Amino acid sequence: MIEPTILQYILGTLILSTAILTVLGKNPVMSAMSLMGTLFLTGLLYFTVGAHFVGTVQILIYAGAICVLLIFIVMLLDLKPHNVRIPGRKPVYLFAGGISALFATGLVISTLPALGTNGMLDSGVIAANNLVEDAQSAKAISLTLLSKYMLPFQVTALLLLAAVMGVVVIGQKNKLTDSEGKGS
Amino acid sequence: MDEVFAIQNTSLLRWIILLPLIGAILNGLVIRSKNVRLSGLVATGFSAAAFFICLSLVNTYGLFAEDFAQVIDPWFTWFSVGRIHVPFHLEYTPLTGIMLLVVTGIGTLIHIFATGYMSEEKSPFRFFSYLNLFLAAMLVLVLSSNLVGIFLGWEGVGLCSYLLIGYWYESNENTAAGMKAFVTNRIGDLGFFVALFLLAAHAGTFQIQELITIFATGAAPIEGGIILAILACLFWASTGKSAQIPLYVWLPDAMAGPTPVSALIHAATMVTSGIFVSVRLWPLFASQPSILEWILWVGMATAWLAALIALTQRDIKKVLAYSTVSQLGFMFVALGVGAPVAAFFHVVTHAFFKALLFLGAGSVIHGMHHDQDMFNMGGLRKKMPQTHATFLIGTLAIIGFPLTAGFFSKDMILAKAYEHGPLAWGLLLLAAVLTAFYMLRAYTMTFWGEARTEHAKHAHESSLWMTIPLMLLAAGSLIVGFMETPPIIFDIHALQTAIESSWYGVSGEIAGHSGHHLSHATEWVLVLITSVASLGVAYYSYKKFLTVTSKESAKGFAAELSQNKFYVDEGYQLIIMKPLSAVASASWRFLDVVVINGFLHIVRDGMRIGGQVLSFAHTGNVQTYAWYLAAAVATALVFVNWVI
Amino acid sequence: MDQLQLLTGIGIAIFSLGVLGFLTRRSGIIALMCLELMLNGVNLCLVSFSRQHASADGSALVMLIILVAAAEAALALALFVALFRQNGSVELDDYRMLKG
Numbered sequence: 001m002i003e004p005t006i007l008q009y010i011l012g013t014l015i016l017s018t019a020i021l022t023v024l025g026k027n028p029v030m031s032a033m034s035l036m037g038t039l040f041l042t043g044l045l046y047f048t049v050g051a052h053f054v055g056t057v058q059i060l061i062y063a064g065a066i067c068v069l070l071i072f073i074v075m076l077l078d079l080k081p082h083n084v085r086i087p088g089r090k091p092v093y094l095f096a097g098g099i100s101a102l103f104a105t106g107l108v109i110s111t112l113p114a115l116g117t118n119g120m121l122d123s124g125v126i127a128a129n130n131l132v133e134d135a136q137s138a139k140a141i142s143l144t145l146l147s148k149y150m151l152p153f154q155v156t157a158l159l160l161l162a163a164v165m166g167v168v169v170i171g172q173k174n175k176l177t178d179s180e181g182k183g184s
Numbered sequence: 185m186d187e188v189f190a191i192q193n194t195s196l197l198r199w200i201i202l203l204p205l206i207g208a209i210l211n212g213l214v215i216r217s218k219n220v221r222l223s224g225l226v227a228t229g230f231s232a233a234a235f236f237i238c239l240s241l242v243n244t245y246g247l248f249a250e251d252f253a254q255v256i257d258p259w260f261t262w263f264s265v266g267r268i269h270v271p272f273h274l275e276y277t278p279l280t281g282i283m284l285l286v287v288t289g290i291g292t293l294i295h296i297f298a299t300g301y302m303s304e305e306k307s308p309f310r311f312f313s314y315l316n317l318f319l320a321a322m323l324v325l326v327l328s329s330n331l332v333g334i335f336l337g338w339e340g341v342g343l344c345s346y347l348l349i350g351y352w353y354e355s356n357e358n359t360a361a362g363m364k365a366f367v368t369n370r371i372g373d374l375g376f377f378v379a380l381f382l383l384a385a386h387a388g389t390f391q392i393q394e395l396i397t398i399f400a401t402g403a404a405p406i407e408g409g410i411i412l413a414i415l416a417c418l419f420w421a422s423t424g425k426s427a428q429i430p431l432y433v434w435l436p437d438a439m440a441g442p443t444p445v446s447a448l449i450h451a452a453t454m455v456t457s458g459i460f461v462s463v464r465l466w467p468l469f470a471s472q473p474s475i476l477e478w479i480l481w482v483g484m485a486t487a488w489l490a491a492l493i494a495l496t497q498r499d500i501k502k503v504l505a506y507s508t509v510s511q512l513g514f515m516f517v518a519l520g521v522g523a524p525v526a527a528f529f530h531v532v533t534h535a536f537f538k539a540l541l542f543l544g545a546g547s548v549i550h551g552m553h554h555d556q557d558m559f560n561m562g563g564l565r566k567k568m569p570q571t572h573a574t575f576l577i578g579t580l581a582i583i584g585f586p587l588t589a590g591f592f593s594k595d596m597i598l599a600k601a602y603e604h605g606p607l608a609w610g611l612l613l614l615a616a617v618l619t620a621f622y623m624l625r626a627y628t629m630t631f632w633g634e635a636r637t638e639h640a641k642h643a644h645e646s647s648l649w650m651t652i653p654l655m656l657l658a659a660g661s662l663i664v665g666f667m668e669t670p671p672i673i674f675d676i677h678a679l680q681t682a683i684e685s686s687w688y689g690v691s692g693e694i695a696g697h698s699g700h701h702l703s704h705a706t707e708w709v710l711v712l713i714t715s716v717a718s719l720g721v722a723y724y725s726y727k728k729f730l731t732v733t734s735k736e737s738a739k740g741f742a743a744e745l746s747q748n749k750f751y752v753d754e755g756y757q758l759i760i761m762k763p764l765s766a767v768a769s770a771s772w773r774f775l776d777v778v779v780i781n782g783f784l785h786i787v788r789d790g791m792r793i794g795g796q797v798l799s800f801a802h803t804g805n806v807q808t809y810a811w812y813l814a815a816a817v818a819t820a821l822v823f824v825n826w827v828i
Numbered sequence: 829m830d831q832l833q834l835l836t837g838i839g840i841a842i843f844s845l846g847v848l849g850f851l852t853r854r855s856g857i858i859a860l861m862c863l864e865l866m867l868n869g870v871n872l873c874l875v876s877f878s879r880q881h882a883s884a885d886g887s888a889l890v891m892l893i894i895l896v897a898a899a900e901a902a903l904a905l906a907l908f909v910a911l912f913r914q915n916g917s918v919e920l921d922d923y924r925m926l927k928g
Contacts, residue, residue: 004831012838019842022861023849035861038842042868045838049831051875054887058871061894066864066901073905074857077912082855096851100844102818107840140884141891149888156895163899167906174913804924807859811851 008048015041027081032071039063053138196237197257197274197327200284203234204319212313220308224299227312231295231319235288238281247281247682254688256329268384275329275392278682279528283326283460286535290452291319293653297543298444300649301550311351311442318344322453326460330390331383334461335376338425341454342369348449349441358440365434372424372431379417386410396467397688412472418465419479422458427509428486428516433753435509439501443546446501451508451538456531459515463683466524467690476694480520480604484611487513489750491618495625496746499556500545503626507582508538510619514597517612522694523600525680529668530597532679533589536664537581540657544575547650548630551643558629560640565631567643572631574654579627581661583620583718589665595711596670599702602710613714620718624725632730672707835876843869856911856918860904867897 004012018041021034040063046055145153207230217223245255255276262272276284295315302308321344325337343366350362383390386407387399399411424431438450449455462469469476487510494506511534518527549556551568565572581590594616602609635641645651668679684692702710745751801812842865849862871890878886908918915922 002831004834008831008834012834015838016841016845019845019865022865023845023853025858028855028857031858031861035864038865039868042842042872045835045872046875049835049875049879051879051887054871054875054890057891057894061898062864062868066898069902069905070857070861070864073909076909077857077918079855079857079918096848099814099818099851100848102822103814103847104840104844105822107821107843136878136884136887141887144884144888145891148885149892152892156892159896160899163903167902170903170906170910799928802926802928804927805920806923807851807920814847814851 005048008045011041011045011048015045028074028079029071032067032074035070036063036067039067051136053136053141194255194257195259196241197255197276198259200234200237200288200327201274201320201323203230203237204316204323206230208313208316208320211309211316216309218307218309220303220305221299223309223312224295224302227316228292228295228299230316231288231292234319234323235285235292238284238288241276242281242285245276245281247278257327262332267388270330270332270390272333273329274327276327277686279464279686280326282528282532282679282682284323286532287319287322287326287453290535290539290657291322291448293656294444294448294452294539294543297447297546297650297653298442300647301444301546302442303647311348314344314347314351315444315448318348318449318454322457325457329392331380331392331395332390335373335380338376338421338457339373341449341457342366342373342425345369345438345449345454348445349438351441351445355440361434361437361440365438368431368434369424372421375417375420375424379414379421382410382414382417392464393688395465396690399468411468412475415465415469415472415475416478418461419458419475419482422462422516423482426455426458426512426516428458428482428513429489432486432490432509433756436502436505436749439499439505443501443542443549446505447539447542447546450505451542452535455508455512456515456535459512459519459527459531462519463524463528464686466692467687469519469524470522470692470694473694476520476522478520479516480608483513483516483518483520484608484615485513486510487517487612487615488618491615491622493746493749494622495618496743498559500548500558500561500626500630501542501556503558503622504538504541504545507541507619507623510615511538511582514594514612514615517608518597518600521600521604521608523597524692525668525683526593526596526600528683529679530593532667533581533593533661533664536657536660537578537588537590540574540578540654540661541582543650543654543657544571544578547571547646547654548575548643550646550650552639555637555639558626560637561630561635562633562640563631563635564640564643567635567640568645570645570651570654574651574658575627575631577658577661579623582623583722584616584714585719586715587662587665589661589663591715592665592669595714596668598714599670599707599710602706603702609710613717616714617717617721620722621725624722625729628726628729632726670707670711672704672711832876832880836873839869839872839876841869842866842872845869854919854921856908856920857905859920860901860908864897864901867893 015038018034018038022031022038025031025034040059043055043059043063046052046058207227210230211217211223211226215223215226241255257274257276259272259274262270264270295312298311298315302311305311318341321337321340323337324340325334328334328337346362346366349365350359352358353362380390383395387395389395389398422428427435435450435455439446490506490510490513494503494510497503497506511530515527515530515534518524518530547568548561548564548571551564551571552561555561577588581588584591584594598609598612598616601612635643666674666676669676846862846864846866846869849865850859853859853862871893874886874890874893876886878884878890911923912918
């Protein structure tokens with residue numbers, strides 16, 4: 001049973017706030033920026049628990065590539081800020097909130113028995129054995145990835161190839177539509 | 185009795201059936217020629233081939249011997265289900281041998297006649313194909329060794345009868361007549377079906393030999409009531425096929441078909457199948473005397489009714505048709521008084537002279553350019569001498585002129601009727617007298633007197649194709665009678681020997697009956713009374729109709745009844761057809777339109793409304809679908825964690 | 829409160845917020861962002877489980893998820909660009925061609 005550090009608490013709070021900002025932001029650019037913040041902070045959180053490799057990848061790819069692309073497109077399309085439907089004003093928001101709460105509850109209950117001191121492996125034992133650093137090192141991850149998860153790995157590679165081709169094709173300028181604005 | 189009946193196997197019998205069948209297929213499906221002579225000759229060839237095989241069979245195995253070798257052709261097993269085993273075996277007994285000769289012989293002659301008669305037919309291959317098919321089916325009926333095979337032939341001839349009656353299908357009248365024949369026959373066949381089912385349930389066999397040797401002699405336990413029921417059902421089937429009351433109504437209408445058809449099917453062969461089967465199964469009938477009384481009186485009533493109707497008919501073919509019904513009644517009377525030999529004797533002689541009469545009528549009709557009304561004929565004896573001579577011989581045979589074939593068979597029936605009781609004899613005698621009257625009326629109006637219309641004036645004799653068969657049949661009508669003569673004249677009993685040895689050693693005596701024979705004196709008296717009465721009435725009829733003009737026809741209430749066939753057809757329409765069609769129409773209107781359609785409409789509307797309702801879920805908006813997804817997953821999570 | 833419980837809790841919270849946003853926001857790009865949030869929440873939980881069981885499986889899965897998320901985000905954005913060119917709007921309410 002390892003107590004969370006202060007850093008983790010702070011990071012947690014920040015993550016939640018940025019997430020709320022993403023969801024409720026009026027301006028699409030603000031939503032995108034706070035998304036980037038969330039992802040970055042999550043990466044930091046990974047570092048605090050010793051998952052260095054995953055954290056690196058998260059910051060590099062997730063925060064650094066995907067979000068940038070997102071902001072890129074937001075600016076390309078020049079989306080205007082619009083009215084966010086205020087929670088509580090319309091019943092649909094209550095419903096959405098309710099469903100989210102159900103999700104949360106369900107998930108928590110599902111994972112509850114596995115957490116805490118009832119779990120076979122609790123963090124105290126892990127920390128004592130120092131297995132954590134080994135288990136989440138790049139070496140361990142890559143070994144697992146290339147042996148046990150070889151097929152998904154290769155298929156994901158194909159997927160990326162297909163995605164690249166797909167993006168090129170979809171993003172092409174159509175002769176019938178101009179880049180200046182509305183299509184025919 | 186095994187030593188008497190040495191069983192011999194031969195595969196010759198199947199060719200008797202196969203040859204006409206091949207002829208039918210060749211003519212109908214392969215050659216399909218429009219040339220009348222060609223199709224006619226092909227058909228006649230196959231029919232004649234079958235006749236020669238029958239002749240050779242008779243030559244090899246004999247016909248009139250007291251102990252003959254039972255000849256069987258074990259062809260194939262038709263079907264075998266549970267304890268019911270039905271083989272398709274053919275059998276030759278003296279009885280079937282005689283019938284074979286009659287069917288194939290007269291059949292061949294009629295084929296030859298038809299080749300001449302149908303000379304203006306446009307697609308004759310159809311006709312001759314059907315004719316051969318009929319022959320094949322009839323031969324199946326004659327040769328089969330069990331009742332299921334007989335039933336196959338029974339239905340087959342019914343089918344061919346329908347096909348041939350409605351042969352000139354362009355006219356609605358002809359097709360209606362064909363339908364009437366088929367449906368009425370079908371109603372009779374129901375009896376045959378029920379008989380077969382009863383046999384399957386109680387006897388377990390359909391083989392005629394087994395039925396006679398085991399059940400008629402009482403060797404196996406089977407209730408008398410069941411046998412009586414079976415025989416009653418078979419008799420019902422015979423009223424359909426052999427045109428007795430109440431199912432005779434199809435036969436007069438069947439005259440719509442070509443005349444060779446009427447000669448072959450409705451005079452010589454098909455209509456006698458009922459009697460043939462009954463004679464074949466005679467020991468069974470003999471063991472149940474109660475049904476014999478019934479058969480006797482139904483036959484008598486039919487003989488009278490038909491004779492009364494024949495008195496006033498204008499169409500020559502209709503006269504002959506009702507005459508056939510009446511003569512069939514005579515044959516059933518013979519069965520009823522317990523004289524199967526007399527009945528079958530009359531079958532054979534009737535085949536000859538009735539076919540002769542029909543073919544002669546055909547020749548007349550051909551010469552009169554298809555005018556069949558006798559009131560329009562007259563004086564044809566000078567224009568058509570051979571037809572006249574042969575028709576005269578046929579008429580003499582049917583009225584029982586001494587020493588013709590009809591004389592011997594009719595007198596034998598009358599003698600046996602007298603043995604049964606004077607009432608039956610008296611009524612039958614009167615019916616014979618009526619026969620003499622209407623036959624002479626027909627003969628005189630056609631061939632004597634002055635020609636009453638142009639057609640009659642310009643009639644000419646028919647070709648050799650038609651006259652040669654007429655002459656051969658006339659010869660037969662004179663000779664055939666000598667196979668069975670009464671004790672006072674030549675005392676020949678060849679036919680009796682043949683038939684009695686066809687029952688596998690079982691006697692044909694009626695249970696509880698002692699046959700008493702007539703003294704010679706009584707026999708002479710009977711013969712004299714019959715001859716005098718018939719000939720006297722014949723002469724009177726001849727004189728009366730010598731001077732008839734074309735406008736005359738009988739008047740009066742009795743004549744009206746007779747001319748309109750006693751309104752039997754109209755009665756059937758009223759009592760049976762109208763209620764049936766009302767029921768059918770009502771059930772259509774209710775069951776089909778309301779119930780079934782209603783159910784289908786409900787299904788259809790339900791589907792439509794359901795689809796419309798469900799399509800509200802398709803908003804086309806991605807977020808809506810995401811809602812559905814999220815709701816489902818959330819419910820599942822909660823369900824799994826809290827409820828289970 | 830254990831470290832791992834905290835991480836898992838945060839992961840669940842992010843996931844739920846993502847669901848909330850995805851079901852609610854009108855604009856397509858923002859819905860896409862919420863989708864990324866959901867995936868991120870899952871990743872956090874997976875890392876926490878990986879640490880708990882001292883096995884690299886969870887982390888390997890996280891790698892794969894990040895990869896797939898990248899590909900999917902790129903494609904989705906390309907689609908939005910093409911749709912914007914065609915119709916001038918990325919709002920999800922405007923695309924209802926499959927209605928009925």
